[in-house]
Amino acid sequence: GVTLAMVGYGDLGLRHSRDLDIVVHRKSIPAANRLLEGAGYRQYEPLTSFNEAQLRMWLLRCKELSYVHERPHVIVELHSRLFDNAQLMADAPVAAALQMVAMTEGNSLCTFGEDDLFAYLCAHGAIHCWFRLKWLADIGALLARQPEGGVERLYLAADARGVGRCAAQAILLCRQLLGTAIPDQLITTLSRSS
Numbered sequence: 508g509v510t511l512a513m514v515g516y517g518d519l520g521l522r523h524s525r526d527l528d529i530v531v532h533r534k535s536i537p538a539a540n541r542l543l544e545g546a547g548y549r550q551y552e553p554l555t556s557f558n559e560a561q562l563r564m565w566l567l568r569c570k571e572l573s574y575v576h577e578r579p580h581v582i583v584e585l586h587s588r589l590f591d592n593a594q595l596m597a598d599a600p601v602a603a604a605l606q607m608v609a610m611t612e613g614n615s616l617c618t619f620g621e622d623d624l625f626a627y628l629c630a631h632g633a634i635h636c637w638f639r640l641k642w643l644a645d646i647g648a649l650l651a652r653q654p655e656g657g658v659e660r661l662y663l664a665a666d667a668r669g670v671g672r673c674a675a676q677a678i679l680l681c682r683q684l685l686g687t688a689i690p691d692q693l694i695t696t697l698s699r700s701s
Contacts, residue, residue: 510608510618511628515648519610522645526573526582533566533587540572540585548574548583589627596630596668622664625649626674629665633673637680647681650689659693 508524516522531539540550552573553565566572570591571584589596600623607615619627625646632642650658658678665674675697681687682694689697 509610510616511624511645513608513610514618514621514624515645515652523641526584528571528584528586530586530589536566536572536585536587543574543583543585546576548576548581550574590630590634595634596626596670598668621649622661623668625661626665626668626670629673629677630670633670633676640684643677643680643684646677647685647687650678650681650687658689662693662697 508522508527509519512519512522512524529539544550550572553562553569557565566587568591570588571586574583574585575581576583600619604620604623605617606620608618609615618624628642628646628649632639632646635642637643650661653661662671662674662678665671678687678689679694679697682689
């Protein structure tokens with residue numbers, strides 16, 4: 508969300524975010540839950556009436572717990588993995604693949620490195636059938652910032668993470684709908700894989 512605004516657009520005000528997603532190790536969820544509740548957030552999904560067994564089942568099926576802070580109205584999702592399908596991009600990025608993104612003077616946030624971020628965005632959009640055009644705009648913004656050979660590199664990185672078809676689809680949609688410049692030789696490769 509907010510880190511993508513800076514990575515893709517270079518400006519916090521150029522991208523709207525519905526919520527803040529925080530990826531935590533599954534074992535860290537109870538501690539993260541206590542921190543959020545201590546800061547005034549209220550869990551709303553799943554229901555707080557879930558017992559321990561129900562919560563375990565929820566976390567097997569769903570990737571996140573959702574919280575809301577009423578004033579200001581902010582939604583935070585604690586993600587224990589990237590996707591509900593635990594096999595999709597199961598190897599979450601390790602610390603060495605993360606990057607720090609400057610948000611304001613003296614404030615930075617940690618997010619995925621460019622390769623993991625691109626692969627994740629492509630898989631996320633494809634899973635949801637691209638029903639939000641802003642998801643393609645985000646990918647288009649990342650593609651537009653690439654140096655020569657960068658688009659191919661991002662595609663190959665996504666393919667290595669098991670989401671090559673999602674990336675091919677995203678790149679081709681960006682070209683068709685947003686006019687994103689894609690090298691001709693890559694179009695042929697992508698057309699075969701999408």
